Amino acid sequence: xxxxxxxxxxxxxxxxxxxxxxxxxxxxxxxxxxxxxxxxxxxxxxxxxxxxxxxxxxxxxxxxxxxxxxxxxxxxxxxxxxxxxxxxxxxxxxxxxxxxxxxxxxxxxxxxxxxxxxxxxxxxxxxxxxxxxxxxxxx
Amino acid sequence: xxxxxxxxxxxxxxxxxxxxxxxxxxxxxxxxxxxxxxxxxxxxxxxxxxxxxxxxxxxxxxxxxxxxxxxxxxxxxxxxxxxxxxxxxxxxxxxxxxxxxxxxxxxxxxxxxxxxxxxxxxxxxxxxxxxxxxxxxxxxxxxxxxxxxxxxxxxxxxxxxxxxxxxxxxxxxxxxxxxxxxxxxxxxxxxxxxxxxxxxxxxxxxxxxxxxxxxxxxxxxxxxxxxxxxxxxxxxxxxxxxxxxxxxxxxxxxxxxxxxxxxxxxxxxxxxxxxxxxxxxxxxxxxxxxxxxxxxxxxxxxxxxxxxxxxxxxxxxxxxxxxxxxxxxxxxxxxxxxxxxxxxxxxxxxxxxxxxxxxxxxxxxxxxxxxxxxxxxxxxxxxxxxxxxxxxxxxxxxxxxxxxxxxxxxxxxxxxxxxxxxxxxxxxxxxxxxxxxxxxxxxxxxxxxxxxxxxxxxxxxxxxxxxxxxxxxxxxxxxxxxxxxxxxxxxxxxxxxxxxxxxxxxxxxxxxxxxxxxxxxxxxxxxxxxxxxxxxxxxxxxxxxxxxxxxxxxxxxxxxxxxxxxxxxxxxxxxxxxxxxxxxxxxxxxxxxxxxxxxxxxxxxxxxxxxxxxxxxxxxxxxxxxxxxxxxxxxxxxxxxxxxxxxxxxxxxxxxxxxxxxxxxxxxxxxxxxxxxxxxxxxxxxxxxxxxxxxxxxxxxxxxxxxxxxxxxxxxxxxxxxxxxxxxxxxxxxxxxxxxxxxxxxxxxxxxxxxxxxxxxxxxxxxxxxxxxxxxxxxxxxxxxxxxxxxxxxxxx
Numbered sequence: 001x002x003x004x005x006x007x008x009x010x011x012x013x014x015x016x017x018x019x020x021x022x023x024x025x026x027x028x029x030x031x032x033x034x035x036x037x038x039x040x041x042x043x044x045x046x047x048x049x050x051x052x053x054x055x056x057x058x059x060x061x062x063x064x065x066x067x068x069x070x071x072x073x074x075x076x077x078x079x080x081x082x083x084x085x086x087x088x089x090x091x092x093x094x095x096x097x098x099x100x101x102x103x104x105x106x107x108x109x110x111x112x113x114x115x116x117x118x119x120x121x122x123x124x125x126x127x128x129x130x131x132x133x134x135x136x137x138x139x
Numbered sequence: 140x141x142x143x144x145x146x147x148x149x150x151x152x153x154x155x156x157x158x159x160x161x162x163x164x165x166x167x168x169x170x171x172x173x174x175x176x177x178x179x180x181x182x183x184x185x186x187x188x189x190x191x192x193x194x195x196x197x198x199x200x201x202x203x204x205x206x207x208x209x210x211x212x213x214x215x216x217x218x219x220x221x222x223x224x225x226x227x228x229x230x231x232x233x234x235x236x237x238x239x240x241x242x243x244x245x246x247x248x249x250x251x252x253x254x255x256x257x258x259x260x261x262x263x264x265x266x267x268x269x270x271x272x273x274x275x276x277x278x279x280x281x282x283x284x285x286x287x288x289x290x291x292x293x294x295x296x297x298x299x300x301x302x303x304x305x306x307x308x309x310x311x312x313x314x315x316x317x318x319x320x321x322x323x324x325x326x327x328x329x330x331x332x333x334x335x336x337x338x339x340x341x342x343x344x345x346x347x348x349x350x351x352x353x354x355x356x357x358x359x360x361x362x363x364x365x366x367x368x369x370x371x372x373x374x375x376x377x378x379x380x381x382x383x384x385x386x387x388x389x390x391x392x393x394x395x396x397x398x399x400x401x402x403x404x405x406x407x408x409x410x411x412x413x414x415x416x417x418x419x420x421x422x423x424x425x426x427x428x429x430x431x432x433x434x435x436x437x438x439x440x441x442x443x444x445x446x447x448x449x450x451x452x453x454x455x456x457x458x459x460x461x462x463x464x465x466x467x468x469x470x471x472x473x474x475x476x477x478x479x480x481x482x483x484x485x486x487x488x489x490x491x492x493x494x495x496x497x498x499x500x501x502x503x504x505x506x507x508x509x510x511x512x513x514x515x516x517x518x519x520x521x522x523x524x525x526x527x528x529x530x531x532x533x534x535x536x537x538x539x540x541x542x543x544x545x546x547x548x549x550x551x552x553x554x555x556x557x558x559x560x561x562x563x564x565x566x567x568x569x570x571x572x573x574x575x576x577x578x579x580x581x582x583x584x585x586x587x588x589x590x591x592x593x594x595x596x597x598x599x600x601x602x603x604x605x606x607x608x609x610x611x612x613x614x615x616x617x618x619x620x621x622x623x624x625x626x627x628x629x630x631x632x633x634x635x636x637x638x639x640x641x642x643x644x645x646x647x648x649x650x651x652x653x654x655x656x657x658x659x660x661x662x663x664x665x666x667x668x669x670x671x672x673x674x675x676x677x678x679x680x681x682x683x684x685x686x687x688x689x690x691x692x693x694x695x696x697x698x699x700x701x702x703x704x705x706x707x708x709x710x711x712x713x714x715x716x717x718x719x720x721x722x723x724x725x726x727x728x729x730x731x732x733x734x735x736x737x738x739x740x741x742x743x744x745x746x747x748x749x750x751x752x753x754x755x756x757x758x759x760x761x762x763x764x765x766x767x768x769x770x771x772x773x774x775x776x777x778x779x780x781x782x783x784x785x786x787x788x789x790x791x792x793x794x795x796x797x798x799x800x801x802x803x804x805x806x807x808x809x810x811x812x813x814x815x816x817x818x819x820x821x822x823x824x825x826x827x828x829x830x831x832x833x834x835x836x837x838x839x840x841x842x843x844x845x846x847x848x849x850x851x852x853x854x855x856x857x858x859x860x861x862x863x864x865x866x867x868x869x870x871x872x873x874x875x876x877x878x879x880x881x882x883x884x885x886x887x888x889x890x891x892x893x894x895x896x897x898x899x900x901x902x903x904x905x906x907x908x909x910x911x912x913x914x915x916x917x918x919x920x921x922x923x924x925x926x927x928x929x930x931x932x933x934x935x936x
Contacts, residue, residue, distance in 0.1 A: 001733060005774075006836040008744050012767070014829025015748035017709065021702050021821045023811040026757045026798075030764050033794070034748065037771045038832060044778050046839045047846075051734075054779040055864035057856055063864070064779045065848045066855075070868040072775075072783055074880050080790045081887040087801050088894040094805055101811055103700035 005045040012038035025090040025100040029083060036079040040072045140211040140264055141197050143175035143221060147257030151250040158246030166236035169249040173232070176225030176260055183218040183617055194330075194621070196266070206327035212266035214621035216463075219614065220263040220392060223467070224385050227474050228256045230593035231380035237589030238376055238481055248288060252377065255281035259385050263392055266329050268317035275313055275353070278386050279306040285381060286373040298369035301678065305366045309356025313393075316349035320400070329396065338403055347401045350393065351410060358390025358444045361418045365674040368437040375481035378433065383440050383473040388466065391444060395451045395459065399623055402454030411452025412538065416545045418445025423552035427559065427654075428665045432480045432490040435556060436473070439516065442549060443469050449542075450534060456624035457537065461530030463622065464615045464631065468523035468604055472515035475597035476560070479509040482586045482594070483563075488579035489571045492559065497568030501583045504591055506564045508598040515601040517557035517651070518550060518644075523604025523611060526631050532640035533629075547647050554651030555658070608632055706820060713827050720831055723838040737777055743770030761798045765791055782865050 012034050019031030047068040053059045055066035094100045150172035158165050182195055195213035202208070213221075232252065239248065258277035265271045280303070287299030323340035324332030337343060354360075359367040370382050381387070394411060401407045422442025429435040447469070450462035482505050483498065484490050499506040515524035528550060535543040571579045585591075604611045608631035619625035635641075654661055696707050747767030754760040768791035775783035813821065851868055859867035869877050 001737065002840055003837070004733060004737065004741065006833045008741055008774075009836055010829035010831075010833030011745055011748055012829075013832040014825045015752055017828040018752060018821055018825035021705055021709075021817070021824065022813055023702065024757070026805075027760065030751060030760055033764055034751070034767065037744075037767060040783075041771065041774055042832065042836050044775070044780065044783075045836055048840070049778055052779065054781055055852065056781075057862035057864065061852075063852055065846060066851055066864040066868060067846070067848045069780045069783055069865045070873065072780070073786055073865060073869060074876070076783065076786050076790055077880060078883060080794060081884050083794055084797055084891050085887045087797060088891045091801050091804055092894050092897065100805065102702055105701060 001049045002045055005041060005049065009038045009042045009045065012041070023101050023103050025093065025102050026087075028102060029086045029090060032086065033079070033083055036075070036082075040075055040079075043068045043072050043075070140179065140195060140213050140221075141199055141209065143179055143225075144211060144257055144261045144264060146175050147172040147253040147260065151253035151257070154249040154253060155246050158244075158249065161245070163236050163239060163241055163243070163245060165245045165249045166232045169235075169253055170229045170232040172253050173225040173228040173256060176221050176256075177229065179213065179218050179225070180222045182213060183215065183222060206267075206321070207269055208267055209270055210266040210328060211261075211264040212330055213264060215618040216392075216395065216621035217264050219463075219467075219618055220388075221260055223470055224256065224259050224263070227380055227384040227470065228252075230474070230478075230596065231376040234379070234478055234481070234590060234593040235374070235376040237587055238485060239374065247284075248374070251281055251284045251288070252380070255285060255381060255386070259389070262389055268321055268327050268329055271329070272310070272314050272317050275357075275389065276307070276310045278389060279303060279310055279357075282306065282370070282381055282386055285377045286370050288374060288377070289372070292372065294369070295372040298366070298372040302366040302370050305356050305363050309353040309363070309390075312349040312356070313353035316346045316353060319346040319349070332400065334400060337400060343401075343404070344406065347404060347406060350397050350401065354390035354393045354448075355414070356390070357393070358387050358448060359418075359441050360390070360414055360445060360448055361421060362674060364418060364422065364441045365678055367441050368434055369675075371433045371437045375433070375477060375484065378437075379474045379477035379481070382437065383477055384470040387440060387444055388447070388470075391447045391451060391462075391466070394448060395462070395622060398451055398454045398459070408452050408454050412449045412542065415445045415447075415449030415452055416542060416549070418442060419449065419549040420445075420545055420552070423549050423556065424665075427552055427556045428662070429556075430492045432483065432492065432560065432563075433477075435492075435560060436476055436480060439553070439556060440473060442553065443473065443516075446531060446546075446549070449546075450531060453534060453538065456627035457530075457629065458534050459622045460615060460619075460624045460627050460629050461527060461534050463618050464523075464530055464611055465527035467611060467614060468515060468527045468601065471597050471600040471604065472512040472522075472524060475508060475512040475594040475601065476516065478590070478594035478597070479505055479512065482590050485590065486580065486586055487571045487583050489573075491571075492563060494569075494571040495563040496566040497564070499564040500568050502564075502585050504585055504595075508591070508594045509564065510561060511598040511602055512594070513557045513561045515605065517554045518647070519554075520633055521602075521605045523601050525605060526608055526611065526633065529635070529640050529644065530629070530631075532643045533638075536639050536643070543643060547643050547650070550647045551650035551654060554647065555654035555661070558651070558655045559658070605633065702817070706817070706824060709824050709828065713824065713831065716831055716835070717827070720834045720838060723834075734777070740770055740773045740777055743767070743773060746770075758802065761795060761802075765795045768794070780865075782863070 016031045016034030016036075016038060019027045019034060022028060022031070047065045050064055052062045052064045055063040055069065090100065093105065097105065150169065154165050154169055157168065161168065194215075195211075195218075197211045199209040232249070235248070235252075239245070255278060258274045258281055261274035262271060262278060265274055283299045283303040286302055287295050289295045290299075319342040320332065320337060321327045323342045323346065324334070324337045326332055337346075356363045367382060367387065371378055373382070398407065419442045422438050422440075422445055426435050426438035426442060429438060443465075447462050447466060450458045450465065452458070480490060482502070483495065486502065487495065487498075489495065511522065515522035518524045518528035532543065532546060535546045570583065573579055612631040615631075616625075619627070697704060699707075744767055747763050747765075747770055750763035750766065751760045754763055768787060772784045772787035772791065775781075775787060851864055851872060855861060855864040855867040859871040861867040861871070
């Protein structure tokens with residue numbers, strides 16, 4: 001059972017990563033969703049899958065481990081929040097840039113590294129000097 | 140002792156608070172902080188530091204489990220040094236009162252100075268190696284603050300940054316060294332290290348080298364000496380305190396203390412002694428060339444530190460005995476000289492040698508003090524410096540002919556630059572002028588008692604150490620037990636007969652006199668021999684190269700299109716994770732018998748994933764993702780998690796609706812195909828990620844610790860009053876966590892709402908607008924009129 005789910009998680013994560021690397025922004029969002037599915041299942045799998053009762057005290061024990069379930073419940077909701085935010089950001093980006101090609105969203109960092117554009121550290125040009133202050137006592 | 144270390148920290152806060160009302164008088168308050176350190180002279184004079192006596196020890200538990208306690212141990216060496224710090228610290232505080240301008244920001248100066256004093260006391264007294272490192276770093280930071288006190292000057296900033304970079308580099312070395320030492324020696328206490336185990340350990344040599352890195356950077360030894368001259372941008376009292384008598388000696392202290400551990404290795408002396416002597420020679424050679432008095436003293440300090448290093452580095456009783464004597468002498472005469480140069484600067488307005496002459500007519504008392512201290516520095520009788528130089532020669536004679544030759548040469552240069560320093564007092568008086576020929580100070584006169592007293596006391600000490608050698612010897616002997624030279628039979632005399640050391644001294648004097656006599660020619664020669672490479676140039680080139688390299692690296696890895704950045708990040712993470720998974724023990728259990736309900740779930744999950752990968756348009760992709768989501772919910776059911784299944788179903792439905800809403804605004808354009816060149820890379824990355832995830836789970840199937848879940852099962856009803864344990868965990872045991880989660884969702888809702896509202900107002904571009912551009916070209920951003928204008932709102936009201 002655990003081994004089967006380990007393989008399934010592998011498939012989900014692989015699909016998620018492949019989607020994450022695509023050019024279409026919607027697919028990037030879907031990729032994250034797939035990775036989230038995989039991770040949720042992984043958390044439960046690692047805790048051990050036993051043929052026991054769900055953690056409802058109205059039933060008779062023994063019960064499965066409730067703690068990973070609580071963690072995953074949080075993760076599902078947060079995952080939804082992430083998806084929703086990404087989607088609206090994608091929408092906004094599409095409206096501003098006029099396309100949804102992730103590769104074409106430049107961030108202005110791509111530049112010639114050798115160009116003297118002031119982007120290297122030079123101890124002599126750390127900041128413009130303020131006017132010289134007078135520190136000597138004039139008695 | 141704990142009080143001696145902690146009081147300066149407390150007083151620092153007090154001084155910062157009272158600086159405004161007290162003004163320059165804060166210095167008197169600051170001097171009080173060093174009183175407990177001065178009182179440590181009592182145990183130093185007492186019997187507790189004699190051989191056989193027990194060292195003082197005070198333990199303040201902090202994190203005992205990790206061996207992190209404030210343990211202060213007062214053996215003779217630590218106490219002697221602590222008293223030295225106390226004396227110089229007090230004098231520097233008092234001197235500052237008269238030296239600094241009334242407009243100075245005392246609320247910064249004195250707290251920094253006291254923070255430094257406390258850190259330095261902690262450094263010499265701490266027996267705990269980790270605390271030792273902490274205090275070491277604190278001295279680096281406070282030194283940075285003090286050098287950069289006048290931060291409006293670019294030189295001060297440069298000096299501060301340089302000092303900090305170099306000392307912090309050494310500090311990292313020390314951290315690694317103390318970690319290795321405590322691992323090898325089985326204790327975090329210096330006094331309780333198992334020396335046999337350390338010497339036998341394979342960590343011995345790395346620890347030794349790292350300790351040396353720390354000591355050399357802090358004590359400005361070649362090739363790390365370049366920060367000390369630029370540190371002279373600090374106010375002069377700071378230079379006297381930090382950069383002559385205390386902080387720069389921290390490295391020397393380290394070599395002295397750790398020499399008892401590492402001294403057994405030939406590597407120790409083999410590295411330190413040659414480097415120390417090279418520093419001695421180079422420092423004095425450079426000092427002779429300086430025209431600024433303070434720079435001259437700075438290079439002189441570099442060379443004297445080299446001498447101390449070489450002596451302690453010999454790691455024998457004779458060397459440690461001589462070094463301790465010289466340490467005392469050096470602190471006395473060098474701090475005195477810094478104070479004297481401060482006076483000259485203060486009274487004449489310049490430190491340029493060429494501007495100053497005949498000062499003895501105007502500053503007679505200063506002249507006497509400078510003369511005494513400089514004589515001691517030059518190693519002339521009857522001053523303390525002469526005695527310790529004799530001891531130095533003795534030790535070097537035993538070390539070998541090459542060593543004594545370098546020592547003599549360095550000392551001759553020392554004599555020459557001492558003479559240069561004193562020369563400003565002779566000749567006819569000229570009023571110093573600035574570049575324009577105007578006089579700097581209308582009326583040059585002797586300084587007041589506030590400036591004269593500190594150097595007077597120190598110069599008196601330098602004289603006393605010489606004319607009454609027994610006093611110096613008594614002080615040096617206090618350290619005997621701590622530094623393991625109690626059995627050494629040497630004594631201090633002004634006249635000890637005609638010995639090889641005396642002959643070496645005579646040669647030194649002859650050489651020194653020749654250098655002084657031909658000083659003009661020597662100076663010309665020095666200018667001609669100016670090396671094309673300078674350490675400062677190297678430092679700058681290194682920083683610039685680092686900047687260029689960082690810039691290039693960032694551009695190559697981060698300045699790309701987003702998918703490419705992700706590819707690089709994933710590949711790096713994959714390599715690291717792959718190594719970890721490969722090392723981990725694998726637990727692969729065969730599938731065994733599976734419950735029949737699981738198979739459809741597996742098919743659902745895989746079908747959804749494959750379908751999305753193969754789908755040609757977005758709508759299909761989203762719906763197929765939903766399929767996987769439902770498969771996931773079914774899997775939760777199979778895993779006995781009904782709550783999760785419910786939540787997943789709900790979320791899945793809402794997600795699909797959200798996607799469809801968004802598609803309303805995104806015209807149905809086709810998918811962008813992946814670039815061919817990236818296709819194979821992506822397949823490999825995705826496959827590796829999947830395999831890695833699978834292996835990770837298989838490796839994690841063992842319990843490393845007993846699960847904590849039974850606690851929740853037992854207490855859910857008793858403590859939380861609920862029968863659904865998962866819910867009770869969420870709202871009760873981990874209530875704040877859930878509150879945070881709710882906040883996150885609320886923030887997302889706000890963000891989504893406002894973004895969608897913006898979109899409504901914006902003009903959705905039509906298909907003709909979509910311009911396919913190659914990456915790395917800037918996209919023209921269309922201005923969108925999305926701010927509701929005020930008139931709009933008026934109308935709505």
